[in-house]
Amino acid sequence: MPRRVTFLAKWLWVASVCVASWGDTIHLKNGRTILADHVRENGNRYEYDIGDDTYAIPKSTVDHVDAGGVPVHAGSAAAKVADLPTFSPSDSLANEGSVFAQIVKDGKVDSDVIASLEAKGNAELSATANFIAGKFEFEHGNITRSRDYFENALRFQPDNSTILVYYAALLVRTGKAAEALPYAERAVRSAPQSPDAYTMLGYAQFASDHTKEAVESWKRSLSLRPDPAVEQLLAKAQREQNAESDFSQGESSHFVLHYEGKQTSEVFRAQILSALESDYDDLSRDLGNPPRDSILVTLYTEQAFFDVTHAPSWSGAINDGKLRIPVSGLSSVTPELARVLKHELAHSFINQLSAGRCPTWLHEGIAQMLEPKSLGGDGHQLAVLFKAQQEIPLNALEASFTNFSGVQAYVAYAESLAAVSYINDTYGMGDIQRILQQLSEGNPTEAALRATIHSDYGQLESELAKYLADRYGE
Numbered sequence: 001m002p003r004r005v006t007f008l009a010k011w012l013w014v015a016s017v018c019v020a021s022w023g024d025t026i027h028l029k030n031g032r033t034i035l036a037d038h039v040r041e042n043g044n045r046y047e048y049d050i051g052d053d054t055y056a057i058p059k060s061t062v063d064h065v066d067a068g069g070v071p072v073h074a075g076s077a078a079a080k081v082a083d084l085p086t087f088s089p090s091d092s093l094a095n096e097g098s099v100f101a102q103i104v105k106d107g108k109v110d111s112d113v114i115a116s117l118e119a120k121g122n123a124e125l126s127a128t129a130n131f132i133a134g135k136f137e138f139e140h141g142n143i144t145r146s147r148d149y150f151e152n153a154l155r156f157q158p159d160n161s162t163i164l165v166y167y168a169a170l171l172v173r174t175g176k177a178a179e180a181l182p183y184a185e186r187a188v189r190s191a192p193q194s195p196d197a198y199t200m201l202g203y204a205q206f207a208s209d210h211t212k213e214a215v216e217s218w219k220r221s222l223s224l225r226p227d228p229a230v231e232q233l234l235a236k237a238q239r240e241q242n243a244e245s246d247f248s249q250g251e252s253s254h255f256v257l258h259y260e261g262k263q264t265s266e267v268f269r270a271q272i273l274s275a276l277e278s279d280y281d282d283l284s285r286d287l288g289n290p291p292r293d294s295i296l297v298t299l300y301t302e303q304a305f306f307d308v309t310h311a312p313s314w315s316g317a318i319n320d321g322k323l324r325i326p327v328s329g330l331s332s333v334t335p336e337l338a339r340v341l342k343h344e345l346a347h348s349f350i351n352q353l354s355a356g357r358c359p360t361w362l363h364e365g366i367a368q369m370l371e372p373k374s375l376g377g378d379g380h381q382l383a384v385l386f387k388a389q390q391e392i393p394l395n396a397l398e399a400s401f402t403n404f405s406g407v408q409a410y411v412a413y414a415e416s417l418a419a420v421s422y423i424n425d426t427y428g429m430g431d432i433q434r435i436l437q438q439l440s441e442g443n444p445t446e447a448a449l450r451a452t453i454h455s456d457y458g459q460l461e462s463e464l465a466k467y468l469a470d471r472y473g474e
Contacts, residue, residue: 026065039065056458099125100132109133109145127156131163138170141442143355146170161191165200172200175291175352177207177321188217195225202233207321209256209296211241236308243304251294254280258298264327271333272299272341279342286370286429287349287436295348296322314406316340319347339371346370353433355440361397362445364413365420366432375421378414379472386465387473391415395457398445419460422467427453 026039026048039048045056046065102113117129134149150167157163164187171180184204187197202217218234221227250257252273259269276297284290300308305326311318318324323344330337346367350358375382385391392408392415401412423432431452438448446456455463 026062056456099128103129103132104136109136109149123156127153127160127163130156131160131166134163134170135166137442138166141355141357141439143170143174143440143442159186159190161187161194161197164190165194165196168200168204172204172207173356175348176293177204178293180204181208181210193224195221195227195230198224199227199230199233202230202237206233206237208293211237211244215241239308243300243308244298247298252277254290254295256294256296258296260299260301260304263301264299265331268327268331268333269299272297272337275333275338275341276345279345282342283346283349283370287346287353287433289349289353291348291352295345298322298324299327300324302326302328312402312404312406312409314409315402317344319344323348339373343367343371343373350436353436353440357439357442358436359398359445360400361394361412361416361419362435363416364401365416365418368413368417369420369424373417375414375418375472379418379468382414382418383465383468383471383473385411386461386468391461391465393457394419394461395446418468419464422460422464423453426463426467 026046039046041047041059042056044060045058046062047056099117102117103110111133114129114133118126120126130149130153134146134153137143137146137149147167147170150163150170153163154160154167164183168180168184168187171177171183180200181204184197184201187194188201191197198217198221202214202221205211205217206214215234215237218230218237221230222234244258244260246260247258248261250259250269250273255273255276257269257273276295280290280295305311305318305324306313309315309318309320309324317326317340323341325337325340325344327337333341344367347363350363350366382391392411394415397412397416401409404412420432423435434452435448438451439445443451449455449457449460453460
């Protein structure tokens with residue numbers, strides 16, 4: 001969540017907002033640029049790809065297109081879950097390569113083929129078939145179908161380490177770290193020399209508040225195979241362990257609170273837990289499907305917060321699977337802190353509903369709306385920005401905002417709130433929930449929008465411009 005700063009007057013969108021290297025650049029006649037993986041002509045429009053999504057723009061709005069460079073996918077849907085490791089198990093299942101071509105056809109899993117393979121009565125073949133299907137759906141973001149296939153695979157081979165690793169990864173991705181832990185432990189017992197099993201065990205331990213054990217698991221994984229991603233996870237866990245070595249713990253119905261006793265009073269901590277429990281009830285009513293595991297909350301001094309999280313300087317709190325809240329100088333829950341708590345908790349609900357696939361603009365827009373926060377005076381500045389066609393394109397706000405400058409972040413958060421406010425005012429909270437459901441089923445963002453509010457990004461931005469002009473324009 002950004003700190004409340006006053007540089008709307010300095011608002012300016014520059015191409016440097018996009019921090020990745022891209023393949024092609026579309027230069028629009030209004031001076032704006034769109035950075036894409038690949039651009040191609042199709043009749044009277046240009047089509048372009050960003051990560052897993054495809055968009056279109058009329059040729060009449062384009063000045064020219066520059067090609068070149070190798071794209072680095074900073075915003076692909078698979079990278080939306082903070083810190084989730086990339087799994088490349090060293091051991092494949094028997095016949096996985098040959099069976100894959102039978103099961104996955106035209107980009108879809110053929111369930112009839114799986115049924116025919118199961119009918120052969122070969123447990124190993126049946127497990128392989130279901131694992132391939134589960135892995136394919138997992139990598140394409142369809143968490144519900146993926147879980148069904150992995151569970152079927154484990155029914156045939158309950159101690160197969162590779163299947164256990166992927167199933168545990170799926171559970172962690174959907175906010176069920178405590179449920180993932182015994183599966184990850186079984187994976188390690190079944191394959192004690194597997195670095196993937198130890199990596200997954202460490203992540204399940206870290207996400208379920210067993211940081212000390214996670215450190216040991218990740219050290220073991222690195223001793224078996226060097227991996228820069230695991231090194232980063234280990235470094236973060238060690239920072240947390242060092243900063244919280246003398247922390248105490250408190251609990252309520254849905255939360256586990258970590259705190260340094262000298263920094264907060266018992267009354268203040270009780271107020272925080274009471275506020276969070278009230279927020280939990282509100283968000284369960286507004287969004288539904290609350291997280292199953294207890295939600296971890298840590299209170300920091302400001303310095304400790306930045307030491308542990310390495311968050312950008314403009315950040316006022318963070319939710320990376322745990323709610324990390326700086327409370328220096330506070331002795332009670334102020335209105336501002338109350339909004340921060342609800343905002344960060346909302347992210348846990350949104351992540352659960354979208355299976356970790358929600359784009360950042362939608363994540364932040366919903367969280368701000370539910371704080372609650374309104375556009376207020378920012379609405380007029382946004383109306384001016386959209387009228388001049390100098391807004392940040394929403395497709396450029398799918399990935400994290402953490403590399404933005406303070407000014408860029410302020411713009412990004414304001415646009416996110418405006419977009420979600422428009423959707424909510426026009427279509428209602430039910431359609432916001434349905435968008436999140438579409439995302440959880442593996443649909444790209446634009447497809448989820450089309451299936452609910454019948455708008456692609458271009459239409460949504462046009463409608464948003466009119467909404468802002470009508471409400472906040474002169």
